[in-house]
Amino acid sequence: MATADQVKALVKSHGEGDNSRFYTVALQVAAGAARNGQIRFAQDLRDLVDSLRTRESHRKVAPIASVAQPRGELAQLFSASYPDLVVSDLALEEAVRSRLERVLLEQRQSDRLRSHGYLPMRRLLLTGPPGTGKTMTAHVLAGELRLPLFQVRLDGLITKFMGETAAKLRLIFDALAETRGVYLFDEIDALAGERGSTNDVGEIRRVLNSFLQFLEMEHSDSLVIAATNHPQLLDRAIFRRFDAVIDYPLPSPSVARQVIRNRLAHVRRRPARMGQT
Structure with a gap:
C-alpha cells in the first residue's frame, strides 16, 4: 500500500493541480503493490492512470494542433x-x-x-x-x-x-x-x-x-x-x-534502478502454468 510520504505527495499534487506529479506517485504506489504481490490492484491502478492521461491528452489536442x-x-x-x-x-x-x-x-x-x-x-x-x-x-x-x-x-x-x-x-x-x-x-x-x-x-x-x-x-x-x-x-x-x-x-545507482522498475512495472505478469513453481 501507499506509504505516508506517498499519501502526502498525492494530496499535495492534487491541491496544486499538478496532474503529472499525481500520476507519477500513483504509478509508484502501483509498482510497490506489484512488488508486494498485489498484482490485480497494481494493474487496475496503472490502467486507471493510463485512461486518465489519455482523456486529459484528448482534451488538450486542439490548442497544439x-x-x-x-x-x-x-x-x-x-x-x-x-x-x-x-x-x-x-x-x-x-x-x-x-x-x-x-x-x-x-x-x-x-x-x-x-x-x-x-x-x-x-x-x-x-x-x-x-x-x-x-x-x-x-x-x-x-x-x-x-x-x-x-x-x-x-x-x-x-x-x-x-x-x-x-x-x-x-x-x-x-x-x-x-x-x-x-x-x-x-x-x-x-x-x-x-x-x-x-x-x-x-x-x-x-x-x-x-x-x-x-x-x-x-x-x-x-x-x-x-x-x-x-x-x-x-x-x-x-x-x-x-x-x-x-x-x-x-x-546514480538509485536512478538506474528506478528506470528498470518503471519499465518492469508496465510488464504484465504471466500466470504460472500447472505444475510450475
Missing part, C-alpha cells in the same frame, strides 16, 4: 514538434526533478504570481554530460505545458557573413514573442563561447553580444531553454541571463 509550422526563413531556423512526454518519463535525481517541478508549478500559476508582482521562471540553462536528459527535459516541459517545442537549428543560424547571424537571431526572438512555446538552444556553447578566448574572432563576439542583448530585452511568455555539455566554455555573462542554471549529473 492550431499552431502552424514555421514557414519561409523561419523554417531554416527552427524544427517544430509537439511532444507528449511528461515528467514521469524522465529518470532524474530528486534535486533536479524538484527544480523542474518548481518551474512547471510557476508556469501553471503564472497569473497568480504576476498578480503579486512576481514573474515565473522561464529561462533555463541546462548543463551536464551527454545523455543525462537535458534535451529530453525541453520535450517534457513542452509536453507538460501543452506547448509546441521549437528547436533552434544552429546550422541555419550561424553563417560566415558579417551581421547575418545577428539578423537571424532577431528573427528568432521576434518569433519567440509572437508564438508562445518552448524554444530550445541546444549546444549553446557554439553560440555563446567565452569572449577573449585564443580562437575568438570579432564576428563571434558580436554574435554573443547580440544574443545577450536579445535575452536581456526579451519579456515574452515563452520558455527559453539552453543546453550545453561544456559549461566551462560559456561566457560568464550568459549565466546571469537565465532564471535558473540546472546541472544534470550522471545517473
Whole structure:
C-alpha cells in the first residue's frame, strides 16, 4: 500500500493541480503493490492512470494542433514538434526533478504570481554530460505545458557573413514573442563561447553580444531553454541571463534502478502454468 510520504505527495499534487506529479506517485504506489504481490490492484491502478492521461491528452489536442509550422526563413531556423512526454518519463535525481517541478508549478500559476508582482521562471540553462536528459527535459516541459517545442537549428543560424547571424537571431526572438512555446538552444556553447578566448574572432563576439542583448530585452511568455555539455566554455555573462542554471549529473545507482522498475512495472505478469513453481 501507499506509504505516508506517498499519501502526502498525492494530496499535495492534487491541491496544486499538478496532474503529472499525481500520476507519477500513483504509478509508484502501483509498482510497490506489484512488488508486494498485489498484482490485480497494481494493474487496475496503472490502467486507471493510463485512461486518465489519455482523456486529459484528448482534451488538450486542439490548442497544439492550431499552431502552424514555421514557414519561409523561419523554417531554416527552427524544427517544430509537439511532444507528449511528461515528467514521469524522465529518470532524474530528486534535486533536479524538484527544480523542474518548481518551474512547471510557476508556469501553471503564472497569473497568480504576476498578480503579486512576481514573474515565473522561464529561462533555463541546462548543463551536464551527454545523455543525462537535458534535451529530453525541453520535450517534457513542452509536453507538460501543452506547448509546441521549437528547436533552434544552429546550422541555419550561424553563417560566415558579417551581421547575418545577428539578423537571424532577431528573427528568432521576434518569433519567440509572437508564438508562445518552448524554444530550445541546444549546444549553446557554439553560440555563446567565452569572449577573449585564443580562437575568438570579432564576428563571434558580436554574435554573443547580440544574443545577450536579445535575452536581456526579451519579456515574452515563452520558455527559453539552453543546453550545453561544456559549461566551462560559456561566457560568464550568459549565466546571469537565465532564471535558473540546472546541472544534470550522471545517473546514480538509485536512478538506474528506478528506470528498470518503471519499465518492469508496465510488464504484465504471466500466470504460472500447472505444475510450475
